[in-house]
Amino acid sequence: MAEGNIAIDVRNAVKRFGAVTALAGASLTIRDNEFFTLLGPSGCGKTTLLRLIAGFEEITEGEILLYGEDIGALPPNRRPINTVFQHYALFPHMTVAENVAFGMRRLRWSKADIEDQTGRILDLVKLGDLAARRPAQLSGGQQQRVALARAMAPGPKVLLLDEPLSALDLKLRQAMRIELKQIQKETGITFVFVTHDQEEALTMSDRIAVMSAGEIRQVGTPREIYEAPVDRFVADFIGETNVLDVTVHRGPEGVWTCRLPGGAAFPCQTGRPPQDGAAAHVLIRPERLSLVSEAACENGMTGVIDQAVYLGTDIQYGVRLDGGPALLVRAQNAGESAEPFRPGDRVGLAIAPGAARLLID
């Protein structure tokens, strides 16, 4: 991806609430027009970081720049940034149109401009015919759209969204993911999106920052985060994964080989060269493993199928390796007749090229 202008630059942000450190020195850069996601478990400091950007909390240490300008001293109403609140916080005593117009009125837009923009934005979120309703007369999904419309109407440079889909049911949530992403593309507004749902993050984002305990563990595209997690936390948090204890050995031509305690060995990828013979962890995603007959197994990873779980599109097998760990294997569901493996069968495992990644902890 091309490096665009930097919209938000968070430099070593620390936020303490008394004895609680909510953010322990977070740094990241968010680019112009980017759909950027803060992803992490509950309590890791996502909301705190968002509130620092919005101006609702005062930063303890560090600084936040908006297009190169330090906004630390500006109150929320002086920052060209708008927020979609987790529970929407729609003004209950105003109609949908009044809610949407609120920000533009405060900015002293002309009456005609406000009317135009309100109509345009309500059409964008497909709420054109509900303008006269009160929030209490709307469904959860509609309220969500009003909150989005209200925040986008004044044309902010950056839109902050704190788990905006978490209150919706699954079907609606999935539909809104696509729609939100589309709206972001159409409007070109920089989105900073907070979620604890890794699937949401992977499907919507241009880039993701994975957070844990007030720190940023990794920033990257969904593919980078999923396929090349930098540490065990990120690997575990994003999707299902197998983490194996191995020793690494330098092979010919700079190829590294992992050896399992049981003796099986296979090549692995690594960003940073480890020490020869060192103990390490290796990561293999379940869908990059496949079941083969024991005789056809080349790397020595043989074992017994513990269980097979039917997942609809996939079937997930649990395989216990001989003299070693248990692994998850995900295979596409090709129909009952095409399913040669049953629990109790002896099998071998094949690893897709490049699928085994060494983790540096």
Added chain:
Amino acid sequence: MRHRINIRRYPGFLPVTILCLVVLYAPLLVVMVYSFNDSLSITRWGGFSFRWYMDIFTGPESAKFKDAAWNSLTIALSAAVASTIIATAAAVAMVRGGAFRGKALNLALISMPIMVPEIVTAVATLVFFSAIGFTLGYLSILVAHIVFCIPFAYLPIAARLQGIDGSYEEAAQDLYASRFQAFLRVLMPLMAPGILAGFLLAFIISLDDFIITNFIKGAGIETLPTAIFGAVKQGIKPNIMALSTLMLSVSIIIVTLSYFISRYGRPGTKAEA
């Protein structure tokens, strides 16, 4: 399941209840009924009439009552307005101001007048007014009423504010409203039922205050309660019963209003999930 106690099964529940109701309401009932008595006697029924109601407005004491009623109404109205404004400001500071030094002490001071025996407040206020040379009269009554009405206005306002999620004000500020605009355009309308309930409560508390008013009113000015007290000292005439019944009606109407207003609009105080 929680075990629910059926209070009606307790021995003695029924007689005690009846006794309380009788002691509380029988005198009120008697006053109301005899205010329509077409007789000078306050104990013998002489037929139904509005005679004593006419007497309040046209009888020999009507001028006195009119002055007293005017004083009572204007004082109650001004005291309610002033104490509601102060109580609203206090509530915003206490509920939204975060933790500040002396917060607990502040709350104690605000609600003190509810706890302190009224006679003590009355004496203390009188002593204080005399000490600073404040002329007793309309203004001294008004000042005292404003002060002791504050806690009564404060309670429903603070209760309402506590139920309003802080994210509404944040949303307003996020949408370019200054702190004051956020208060005026978002918080105030959401607090309105609490503010109105507080106002009505303060109004009624001021309207029927007797003890403090009697101490600090000075000579030559009466409010309705002190006027009624003065008239009763010369013997109870049925017109007092008519006047009391009128005041009771006003109180009941306002308290009922206040109750329903403070309950109004509960949904919507929290952000809807």
